[in-house]
Amino acid sequence: MNYLDRNEFNFEPSQLVVDTIKNFDIRKFAFYTRIYDQGKKSIFSVYLSEQFHIDEQQVLLGYGAEDLLKKAVHYFLTVKGSNGIMMIPKFSWWYYSNIADEVEGQTIQYNVIETDDTFKYDFEALERQVNEVRPKILLVATPNNPTGNGLTPAELEHLCDIVPAETVILVDEAYASYVTSDTTYIKHLVETRGNIIFCRTMSKFYGLPGLRLGFGFIGKGEEMERFAKYANMYLGYDRLSEEVGIAALKSGDHYREIARVMQEARDMYKAEVGALDGFKVYRSVANFILIKYPIALKEKLQQAFADEDYKVKFMNEPDLNTHMRITLGRREQNRTICDTILRIAKEQ
Numbered sequence: 001m002n003y004l005d006r007n008e009f010n011f012e013p014s015q016l017v018v019d020t021i022k023n024f025d026i027r028k029f030a031f032y033t034r035i036y037d038q039g040k041k042s043i044f045s046v047y048l049s050e051q052f053h054i055d056e057q058q059v060l061l062g063y064g065a066e067d068l069l070k071k072a073v074h075y076f077l078t079v080k081g082s083n084g085i086m087m088i089p090k091f092s093w094w095y096y097s098n099i100a101d102e103v104e105g106q107t108i109q110y111n112v113i114e115t116d117d118t119f120k121y122d123f124e125a126l127e128r129q130v131n132e133v134r135p136k137i138l139l140v141a142t143p144n145n146p147t148g149n150g151l152t153p154a155e156l157e158h159l160c161d162i163v164p165a166e167t168v169i170l171v172d173e174a175y176a177s178y179v180t181s182d183t184t185y186i187k188h189l190v191e192t193r194g195n196i197i198f199c200r201t202m203s204k205f206y207g208l209p210g211l212r213l214g215f216g217f218i219g220k221g222e223e224m225e226r227f228a229k230y231a232n233m234y235l236g237y238d239r240l241s242e243e244v245g246i247a248a249l250k251s252g253d254h255y256r257e258i259a260r261v262m263q264e265a266r267d268m269y270k271a272e273v274g275a276l277d278g279f280k281v282y283r284s285v286a287n288f289i290l291i292k293y294p295i296a297l298k299e300k301l302q303q304a305f306a307d308e309d310y311k312v313k314f315m316n317e318p319d320l321n322t323h324m325r326i327t328l329g330r331r332e333q334n335r336t337i338c339d340t341i342l343r344i345a346k347e348q
């Protein structure tokens, strides 16, 4: 089966990642890390701190980005004085409202507006809503799953300016490495704001969803320091994962080459599927693409993908239920999906 339904990685890991796993000294598992003696969390957080030029104390580590998101949402929705409200984008990952529900928090959606081939924030409407609702958390995902749209660093900064200081801006950047390797805006924002958290992951661009390794960066100040105490592990992190994480981050060229294959796939979908009547291919800056299709073709498409041994994600959300989200895979996988869509569309 070809899984193109959960934004996983259909490519090979870098040689350095393979070698790091093969050469791992298993005796390290007999001991906790000693880096705690230096007041640090992990060799991975130290490496991240050097790469992003951000103080190690402002680096978070977790069991995937899902862990960091869950910790942040649980903490800030239940901390003393919190009203337990989180605002999330209208179209977004189902997980956000689930984790708020787990602590009996409330999620309120804010609108994102569909334009010709993407979705945009309405900053004025958002500012009004934030000032009315005064949420403890404003979640933004950039790029957003499943719509694929993102915010520029200037837009993120603008968001920080219009949101009250008591609201924590939780930025899910699981797919951000596809957009740019420039991370100076993260350093700038976490050094100048006390109410921002960035979450990233090794699962997407670096192709290691099964490793369960995520990382994040927090703003400065007492509130964030208290959150870091809550989120950090006292006895260290998985000693194999931290080495593999560093190896993957050191293999940028390998993963950028894969991102280039994904760009070819976006262009192919846009040119070929985008030209079909009743289909719309949205702009994407992540490892998936959102496509609107004529709903009458749903069963035929599902059957045709299954016949080819492929799984893609058919969306069911309100206002997003004639859409499919397709993970960008290897060239031949993308070609098969594209050809299948073209064939079914022509049979109409």
Ligand SMILES: Cc1ncc(COP(=O)(O)O)c(C=O)c1O
Pocket (backbone or CB within 6 Å): 006, 007, 063, 064, 065, 066, 067, 093, 141, 144, 145, 172, 174, 200, 201, 202, 203, 209, 212, 213, 214
């Ligand atoms: C928007 C978004 N954030 C976070 C994640 C979680 O990634 P991780 O594997 O790091 O938990 C996903 C996974 O699909 C995602 O789509």
